[in-house]
Amino acid sequence: MSKPLNIIFAGTPDFAAQHLAALIxxxxxxxxxxxxxxxxxxxxxxxxxxxxxxxxxAHEIPVIQPLNFKEQADQKALIELKADVMVVVAYGLLLPKVILKAPRLGCINVHGSILPKWRGAAPIQRAVESGDQQTGVTIMQMDEGLDTGDMLLTALCDITEQDTSTSIYQKLAELGPKALLETLSLMAENKHQAIKQDNEQATYATKLDKSEAELNWHLPAKVLHQKLRAYIPWPVAQFTFIDDKTKEHRIRVWQASVVKNSAPVQPGTIIDVDKTGITIATSEQALKLESLQLPNKKAMAVADILNSKANWFKTGQSINGQLR
Structure with a gap:
């Protein structure tokens, strides 16, 4: 590699910190x-x-925390750093054109998807929810659009049927720093190539909302399983159980599996209960609930929950209990 680059780094959560650690x-x-x-x-x-x-x-690197970049003083301070490139990873602030153009090589971003698919706020969750078999990170030259900049490098990883958003997050946190360093090496030698995104192929990963967590048993079991995995660690898939006193209990589902079902029953009906799980009919096949979290409790295996709540989950009744 030629002369090392002077880098401004912008980021917030652990995912960003792991990229900063690689740069350090x-x-x-x-x-x-x-x-x-x-x-x-x-x-x-x-x-x-x-x-x-x-x-x-901890590494004695100057930290700057502007509220935004609307103030000219904040813009001037960044420009005066005379950086070669600005690396942005899960920063959370929009960058105006004056900032995007300030470093010699502009600003680059590490985005958690295979662009142009899943631009936006929740690319990991939406990839899992949609049943994608592959995701990755894209190192992108930033422009004024939302994840619309030219692609510099893409690194891929598989999504298995056991992966959750948490596990994919961890995979990308390992993949991203390597892809970033490879991109910077190319930029340092002026060997990087910018590839324009096909806007017609673009999809958007909208931010998750708590309302999405409610399980709809009229969906196919496969779709429910994808949603369940996508919503870990937040907002966590859940359903409402109503006991014989008409009290509502929000129950979170942390682990489940898709199983076969040919029983002619309504979606949401419990078709089997044993220590391995509570099996619920859906519009296609069934979903076996294996780990649940009762209100104000820790997540537990169904076998442990049945020790005290067996009367809640009986074959032939609705998983929602006594319906109003």
Whole structure:
């Protein structure tokens, strides 16, 4: 590699911090780290620095935390760093044109999908939810659009039927830093090639909403299983159980599997109960619930839940219990 690059890094969560760690360990020089202002976190709402900031301070890298880049003073401060390139990973702030053009080689972003598929806020979750068999990271030259910039490098990984958003997140957190360093090596030698995205092939990964977590038993079991895996660790797929006193209980589903079903019953009907799981009819096949979380409890195997709540889950009744 030719002369190391001077890099501005911008990012917030652990996913970003893992990319910053790779840059710190590389020959490149991280001249500054940008992240949002500290905010309350946890049950105590204590003002807490994000993981990217904590890592930067541990390595004595200057940290800058503008509210946004609307102020000219903030724009000027970044320009005066005279960086070769700005690396953006899950930063959370939109960058105006003046910032995108400030570094010599512009700004690049690590995006958790195979662009142009799944532009937007929740690419990992939407890939799992849709049953995609493959995802990856795209290193992209940033422009003023939403994940519309030219692609510099793409690295791929498979999505198995056991993967959740959590496990894919972990896979991409390992894949992304390697792809980033490879891209920067090419940029340092001016050997990188920019490939335009096909906008006609673009899909958008909208942000997850809590309302999506409610399981609809009229969907095929395969679709429900994909949603369940996509919503881990948040908002977690769930259903409402109504007991004999008409009290509602929100029950989260952490693990399930698709099983065969030929019984002519309504979707949402319990067709089998044993220590391995509670099997629920759907519009196609059935979903066996294997790990559940009752309100104010930890997630437990169904075998443990049946020890105290066997009367809730009986073959032939609705999984929602006593319906109003």
């Amino acid at each position: 360990d590389s020959p490149h020089n991280v001249v500054a780290v940008y992240c949002p202002p500290d905010k309350p976190a946890g049950r105590g709402k204590k003002i807490t620095a994000c993981q990217t900031k904590q890592l930067a301070l």
